[in-house]
Amino acid sequence: MGSTDLLQNLSVQGTHLPPMAFRLPTGMHAIEVSLDSGERAEAAQRLVRDIYPQGEESLWNAMGSLYSAMADEMLAGGVGFFGIGLYDIEDGGGVAHCSLTIAVYESGETDQDVVAHGIQTLLLGDPLHEVTWLDLPCGPAVCGVTFRKLLVDGAYTQSGKDEELVMGQIQVHIPFSTGPYTAVVTLDSASVEQWDEFSHAVAGIVGSVEFPSPAFIDGRPD
Helix, strand or coil: CCEEEEEECCEECCEECCCEEEEEECCEEEECCCCCHHHHHHHHHHHHHHHCCCCCHHHHHHHHHHHHHHHHHHHHCCEEEEEEEEEECHHHCCEEEEEEEEEEEECCCCCHHHHHHHHHHHHHCCCCCEEEEEEECCEEEEEEEEEEEEEECHHHCCCCCCEEEEEEEEEEEEECCCCCEEEEEEEEECCHHHHHHHHHHHHHHHHCCECCCCCEECCEEC
């Protein structure tokens, strides 16, 4: 399993944040939505070529435009990063899909433990959450896992009948060690049969998170 090192310089409400570094596992294809619009469009085109290497130009253009538009919407909603995970299902069972987003919000508190304990208390108030405290190399974090049933209209199912769809979500809240901000890493998927693989992917991502000195962006001192 390979990985990719990414150094983020995200922004929230026009404020530049301290950098955040992490690794993505093989199978996760991503766009940094904090890029400018032209760079996002180029990143979307690269993404669809990675996901559909055997595709044609018409498919690449259509899907690239779709993902670029999604990135624009997510940026407006406060998301600083999003990706799509594609993992082969054993025994030729097809491909399992998941989505990954990273958002950052201002917490107003620089003590990582204080922020993490506050998040833990909040999540424990929701009985649908399975809450776990994490001691990551970058500091404390809190993980919440939920499963919800959605009713899918028969117009969108193969059977033509309304069907229940189980959606799983892993969400990890990671307070910055370098400022009063918290990163929220969220993975969503309806491929719950592959949940162990998705859980391992998220564990690898959040376990690799670092908050480098702001003097080092893109691996080089200012």
